[in-house]
Amino acid sequence: MTEPLVLYAEDDPNDAFFMRRAFREAGIPNLLVVEDGRAVVDYLCGRAPFQDPVTCPPPTLVLLDINMPRLSGLETLAWIRGHPVFIETPVVILTSSSHPKDISRAYETGATAFFLKPGGATALVDVAKALRGILMSGQIREADFDQVPGCLKRPGIL
C-alpha cells in the first residue's frame, strides 16, 4: 500500500508552516499544501502543475480552510461532493471559525469532519498525531474523527 497523501488548502503561510511541521512531528510524510480551493480543484482534475499522475495521485484525505481567496473551503467541498470520482473522498474542514452557521453548512455540504484550528504548535501536533492514526488504519470512517482534539460534532455548539 502506498503512503497516504493529505492534500491541504491553506492561504495563510504561517498555518501552512505549522501544519507541515506538525505532520513531520507526527510522522506523516505525504502532505501537499496548496494555496486555495482553486488549486485543489486543479490538482484533482490533473491540471498543470499537477498533470503528472505519478507525482500527483488521488489524495487519501483533503483538508480545507474555509476563508480562502478565489475558491473558499465550502465551495471547494461542494465541488468535490459533486464530482463522481471524489464523492467518497474524506474532506475535513479546518478553520478558526466556530460559527454555528459555518459548522452546519459544512456538514450539510458533506464534510466528513469539522475541526477548530488549535492555538499553539504543540496542540496542532496532537491533532496531526490523531489524524495519523486514522490514516494508518487504512479505512477512514467519519466516526473516527470524533476523537481528534478540536473536532466539532454535527449539532454544533456555540
Add this chain to the structure above:
Amino acid sequence: MVTELKTAEKIDPTTAEFQRALSHGGDSRYVLRLYLTGSTRRSIQSVNSIKTLCERYLRGRYDLEVIDLYQQPERADAAQIFAAPTLVKELPLPLGRLVGDLTDSHRVLIALKVNPEAEDALNAIRKGEVDGLLIAGPEGRQVFTLHGTQEPYRLLIEQMSEGALTLSEAGFILYANQPMADLLQMPLERLIGAEFRAFVAATDQPALAELIGKAWDGGSRGELSFRVADGSSVPLRLGLSRLSLGAEETLVSVVATNLTEARKKEAELRQLHAVLEQRVLERTADLAAARLSALKLMEEAIDARQASETANQALKLEITERIRAEAAVGESEERFHAIADNIPQLAWMADGEGHFSWFNRAWFTYTGTTLKDNLGDGWKAVYHPDYVQGASAKLEHSLRDGLDWEDTFPLRGQDGQYRWFLSRMNGIRDESGKVVRFFGTNTDVTALREAQTRLAEALDIIARRAEELEKTVAERTGKLRETIGELEAFSYSISHDMRAPLRAMQSFADILIQECSDQLSEDGKEYIRRIATAAERMDALIRDLLVYSRVVRADLPLDDVDLSALLRGIVEDYPQFNAAGADISIIHPLPHVRGNASSLTQCLSNLVGNAVKFVAPGVRPTVRIWAEVRGQRVFLFVKDNGIGIDPQLHEKIFTIFYRNSRDYEGTGIGLAIVYRAVQRMGGEVSVVSEPGKGSTFQLELAKAPRA
C-alpha cells in the same frame, strides 16, 4: 282375605311371584275375543264368567270383544275358530286360546297367563286385606307388616285426587294410590314395593332424605323433581307426615301435588307480571312526557298571559297618551305655542295644505324677520341661495304628499351670516290618518359640522404622520439590518483574521521553546512564555467576545430542551472538567425546559467551568447539579465548594469584563454570557454565596410545555 303372608317360608315364592307379576305381567294390556254361538245358557255363563275374571284381575287394562258366530260367521274363518265357545287371547303375545268350559276360572286364568295370586295380592293390598309384605331389598328380604287398622287411611287416600303413598322406615313404598301412579307414570303394582328415592335424581336425594328424616320427627314440606317413565321430570310438592298406626307400626305418609300446572301458571304469571311491568314503565314514561308537555304548556300559558298583560299595559298607556294629547290640543293651542317659543331650536308650522302659518320666537330672533315676511314663500328668503332651490323643492314635495322631511343646509341670520341647520318636519295626523298640520324645526349644527371637519382634518394629519413614521421605521430598520450585517461580518473577520496572527504568535513561541531552548537564557525563555500567555489570553478574550456578541444579537429560537441529556453531554465533552479531577454529580432526572440548546450549553458549561475553576488550591472541586419544578418554572441549581463570592459583589459578577479574582485565569465574560443568554430565553440567573462557603447559581427557566 285372599293372601296371607305369615312366614318367610310360605310367603317367599308367592312374594317372588307377586313381584314378578308386578314387574312383568302387570302392565300389559289384554285383547280378548270371545266367540259364541247364539244366546245359549253356556254362552251367557261364559260371558259372565270371563267378564267377572277380567274385572277382578285385569280391570282397566283389557278389551273384550264378544262375537256371535251366527251373526258374523265370516269371523270364524278369519280366526280359524272351529268350536264355540272359544276364548282367544290376542295380546299379550303369545296367542292363546281356550275352547269349551269358560266358567272354570283357574283354567281361564292359566290360559290367559294371568297370575291370579299376584293380581289378588294387589287387590288385597288395596282393600287392606294384607297384613304384611316381604320385600327383597338390597339388605335381603324384609317383612313389612301392614296392620288392618290402616284401612281408614287407605280409604281416605283412595278417594284423594292428589297422589299419596306410604313409606316404610327403609324408604320403600308400601302403598300408593292411583293418582300417585299416574303422577309417576308407573303401574300401581310396580310402584308398590319400589324404593321411593329411586324416583329422584342423585343430586336431589339428600333433599329427599332430609324431608323424610324430618317427617319421622313429625312432618315436613318441600318441592322436588321426580323422574318418570318417559324420561321427563315432574315437579311435585310433597307433604310428609309421620303416621302412627297402633303401637308397633309407624309409617311416613306422603301426599304429592303435581306442580307442572302450577309452575306453568307461575311462569305465565311471571310473564304477565313482566308485561304488566313493561306497561307500567311505558305508562310512566308516557306520564312523564305528558307531565313535561303539560309543564311546557303551562309555561307557554304564563308567557302568553305575560305578553297579553304587557300588551294591555301598552294599550292603556297609549290610550292615556292619546287622551292627554287630545286634551292638550283641545285645551290650548296657546300653551303649545308658549312651549315652542321657549325652545332653542327654530320652529314653524304649516297647515294641512302646506301653507306656513306660524313661526316661533327663535325663528324671528335668528332671522331678524317678522311673521309677515315669512308668509307665502317669504320663508325661502333666509335659505342659502346655493341650497334654496333643492331644499325648498324637497320640502314642498313633502308638504304636498304629507311626508316627513329632513335636510341640512345654511340659513341666514339677521347679521347676514349663514349658519348650518339640521331641519326636520313631521306631519300631524287626525284619526283618519290625514295630515292636518306640519310641525318643523331647524337645529343649529354649525359647531358640530366644524368639529367634524376638524376631526377629519386631524385624522388626515394622523394618517399622514403614521405613513411618515412607518417610512422612517422601515428606513431605520433597513439601516439597522445593514449595521447588524456589518457587525456580523466584523465579528466573522475577527474570528478569522485577528485570531490567525495570535495563533502564529502562540505557535512560534511554542516552537522557539521546543527547538531553540538551548540558545536561550532563562530570562529569554520566560519572556517567550509571557508572549505565549498574552497571545493565549487575547485569543480567549476574542473567543468569549464573539460568543457574547452572538448571545446578545443572534436569533435564539426556543425549543424543548432535555437538561439531563444536555448536562451529560457537557460533562462528557469537556475534558478540562475531568482533568481537574472534579467530582461532578447530576441528580437525574432533570426536567425539560423551553430554551435554546446551544445557548444553554454555553451557559451551563460556563457555570460548571467556573465551579471547577474557582476552588482554593489543593481542594478537589465538587459540583452538584439538580433542579426543582415549581408550577410552570424550572429552577436549576449548580452548587460548588469553591472560594465563594462576597454578597456585595453578587450583582457585579454578571457584568461584562468584571473579574472577581486575578488569581484565576479568565476573561470576565463568562457570567455576562450566562446573564444575557438566560435573559433572552425569558429566564433569570442569581447566586447565593459567601466567601469560603461555596456558591450556588440558580437558573430560572420556563418549563417545556409538553412536560
